[in-house]
Amino acid sequence: xQQVKQNSPSLSVQEGRISIxxxxxxxxxxxxxxxxxxxxxxxxxxxxxxxxIKDKNEDGRFTVFLNKSAKHLSLHIVPSQPGDSAVxxxxxxxxxxxxxxxxxxxxxxxxx
Amino acid sequence: xxxxxxxxxxxxxxxxxxxxxxxxxxxxxxYMYWYRQDPGMGLKLIYYSxxxxxxxxxxxxxxxxxxxxxxxxxxxxxxxxxPSQTSVYFCAxxxxxxxxxxxxPGTRLTVT
Numbered sequence: 001x002q003q004v005k006q007n008s009p010s011l012s013v014q015e016g017r018i019s020i021x022x023x024x025x026x027x028x029x030x031x032x033x034x035x036x037x038x039x040x041x042x043x044x045x046x047x048x049x050x051x052x053i054k055d056k057n058e059d060g061r062f063t064v065f066l067n068k069s070a071k072h073l074s075l076h077i078v079p080s081q082p083g084d085s086a087v088x089x090x091x092x093x094x095x096x097x098x099x100x101x102x103x104x105x106x107x108x109x110x111x112x
Numbered sequence: 113x114x115x116x117x118x119x120x121x122x123x124x125x126x127x128x129x130x131x132x133x134x135x136x137x138x139x140x141x142x143y144m145y146w147y148r149q150d151p152g153m154g155l156k157l158i159y160y161s162x163x164x165x166x167x168x169x170x171x172x173x174x175x176x177x178x179x180x181x182x183x184x185x186x187x188x189x190x191x192x193x194x195p196s197q198t199s200v201y202f203c204a205x206x207x208x209x210x211x212x213x214x215x216x217p218g219t220r221l222t223v224t
Contacts, residue, residue, distance in 0.1 A: 004154070032211065043116070043202050043215030044155070089154060093211070099145050099170055100213060102154030 003027045004092050006103035014111050019077040021106050023090030026071065030092040034100065035064060035075045038087045047088075048075070077108075085110045114138050116216035118203050124222045125193040133188040133219050135203030143206045144186040145170075145213060146178065148199040155202060161186055193223045 005024045013019045021035075031052040036044035050057040050064045050073065057064050063076045077084055087107050091100040119134045137144065142163045147155035157170030161180040175197055177189040186205075190197060200220050204213040 009152075034212065036215075041218075043204075043217050046212045046214065049212060098168075099147075099157040099160050100155075102147075102156075104152065104154045 001026075002103075003030075004090055004101050004103040006088075006090055006106050008106050009104070010107040010109065012109045012111055013080050015082060016079045019075075019080045019084065019108055019110070021075040021077075021088050021090075021108065023073045023075075023103055024071055025073075025092050027092070027094070027101070028071075029094040030101075031095045032093045033064070033066060033073050034091045034093075035062075036089040036091060036102075038089060038105070044089060080108075080110045082110050082112065084108060116203055116205055116214055118201075118216035118219050120219060121217070122220045124224065125190075127193060127195065127223060129193050130189070130191050131193070131221075133190070133201055133203075133221075135186045135188065135216060136184050137186075137203075137205040137214070138184065139205060139207070139214065140183060141205035141207050141214075142183065143208070143213075144180065145204045145206075146176075146186070146188045147202045147204065148172065149202065149218075150199050158188065158201075190221075195223050197221065198223045 034049040035047040038044045066073045087105045089105045090103040116137045145160045146158040149155045159178040161167045200218045203216045206213040
């Protein structure tokens with residue numbers, strides 16, 4: 001039973017355009033959401049997060065949107081750059097010490 | 113500041129052998145976690161610790177053991193290795209519960 005779902009295994013975007021990565025969750029207890037970026041043979045790197053009391057958080061080229069009623073969040077990258085090519089994981093937490101629940105990841109490929 | 117370090121980077125085990133995956137963090141984080149990532153999947157929590165002397169099971173603890181005698185170290189022990197334990201193992205730590213976690217580079221383990 002997947003509590004965090006990333007339904008697009010891969011996404012190809014042209015350099016300079018907007019990349020939109022989507023994530024859905026089923027557990028109503030989740031109140032904190034994170035995006036991680038992962039390059040091959042490296043550990044995941046924290047990118048951006050959002051608390052359930054907000055609907056948007058922005059950090060430079062990265063913006064995360066949260067729609068609690070739809071149990072949906074998205075990561076926008078504008079403009080997309082070649083170095084953004086990586087696997088992006090959506091993760092969620094109920095605000096306890098139990099660790100994060102991860103989606104399966106979306107492989108973002110930025111085309112020149 | 114090295115962050116989270118893991119050793120070894122790679123290991124091949126025969127079925128039935130045992131080994132310990134090492135994890136050390138130098139950020140004075142109380143919370144530490146072990147995850148495994150199977151191909152095409154998200155990370156799954158094996159064990160976690162909220163402080164020295166305190167550990168608890170995650171989603172997939174069978175076949176593993178942990179200990180936490182110091183704040184810095186959180187080793188993961190595999191007893192009687194099985195092919196199903198072939199995976200990439202990530203250690204992570206965080207300052208506060210379940211928020212931004214910092215990951216090590218991973219240990220790629222193959223059991224044959």
